[in-house]
Amino acid sequence: xxxxxxxxxxxxxxxxxxxxxxxxxxxxxxxxxxxxxxxxxxxxxxxxxxxxxxxxxxxxxxxxxxxxxxxxxxxxxxxxxxxxxxxxxxxxxxxxxxxxxxxxxxxxxxxxxxxxxxxxxxxxxxxxxxxxxxxxxxxxxxxxxxxxxxxxxxxxxxxxxxxxxxxxxxxxxxxxxxxxxxxxxxxxxxxxxxxxxxxxxxxxxxxxxxxxxxxxxxxxxxxxxxxxxxxxxxxxxxxxxxxxxxxxxxxxxxxxxxxxxxxxxxxxxxxxxxxxxxxxxx
Numbered sequence: 328x329x330x331x332x333x334x335x336x337x338x339x340x341x342x343x344x345x346x347x348x349x350x351x352x353x354x355x356x357x358x359x360x361x362x363x364x365x366x367x368x369x370x371x372x373x374x375x376x377x378x379x380x381x382x383x384x385x386x387x388x389x390x391x392x393x394x395x396x397x398x399x400x401x402x403x404x405x406x407x408x409x410x411x412x413x414x415x416x417x418x419x420x421x422x423x424x425x426x427x428x429x430x431x432x433x434x435x436x437x438x439x440x441x442x443x444x445x446x447x448x449x450x451x452x453x454x455x456x457x458x459x460x461x462x463x464x465x466x467x468x469x470x471x472x473x474x475x476x477x478x479x480x481x482x483x484x485x486x487x488x489x490x491x492x493x494x495x496x497x498x499x500x501x502x503x504x505x506x507x508x509x510x511x512x513x514x515x516x517x518x519x520x521x522x523x524x525x526x527x528x529x530x531x532x533x534x535x536x537x538x539x540x541x542x543x544x545x546x547x548x549x550x551x552x553x554x555x556x557x558x559x560x561x562x563x564x565x566x567x568x569x570x571x572x573x574x575x576x577x578x579x580x581x582x583x584x585x586x587x588x589x590x591x592x593x594x595x596x597x598x599x600x601x602x603x604x605x606x607x608x609x
């Protein structure tokens with residue numbers, strides 16, 4: 328029997344999405360199962376989304392729009408829904424990141440979120456959020472849509488060499504992740520540099536950070552601790568970190584040499600080996 332729990336559509340973006348899905352479905356005279364058949368999913372999934380027990384994917388939203396002829400209603404809503412799944416302290420940064428014209432980041436341990444594969448992101452998120460992996464991965468993939476917008480930002484990423492060597496998920500996951508990084512080699516808007524171990528002491532050793540630049544608004548510096556993000560537009564901080572970032576760029580391998588190193592690590596460290604060795608978890 329279909330779940331008839333009623334939602335307060337003002338409670339959250341997820342509740343609003345669910346209530347609108349039910350409203351459009353009922354107006355079309357369809358049961359949950361019938362709508363599920365139309366969009367290649369189960370009626371149970373439709374019911375879970377209508378009752379805010381499940382987070383919709385963008386694919387689900389686009390198929391629902393087509394089946395219910397909503398003129399893109401759910402495709403527009405799903406971005407808000409997925410963003411709401413990000414940690415509350417991270418949501419403001421994600422909104423700014425999506426508007427930035429230039430993103431420059433140094434990552435001391437991990438691949439930057441905008442460049443992560445689904446499997447890599449899932450392995451990371453599963454460590455602390457085993458019950459919310461699916462929706463948090465969907466939210467992270469939604470962030471990456473910034474790289475597909477009509478006027479995408481210029482993105483400059485400096486990865487510490489350790490990000491290539493730390494096994495996250497499994498060797499197979501890492502091979503896929505490094506292959507994904509390699510796919511940006513000829514992308515004119517995404518530049519990746521690797522900071523090698525033999526650099527020695529450097530200005531990024533205090534931790535990862537990101538600089539966002541906008542057309543008319545002040546630049547933003549962002550860093551984070553375990554449970555919160557720190558943003559500032561303080562000109563002194565921006566100046567200091569911008570100079571620090573330039574020094575990291577100077578110390579890092581060139582984009583060409585970095586691409587070669589990524590390809591070499593992918594083959595030498597994560598190439599074909601016995602399946603039994605492919606079960607390691609970071």
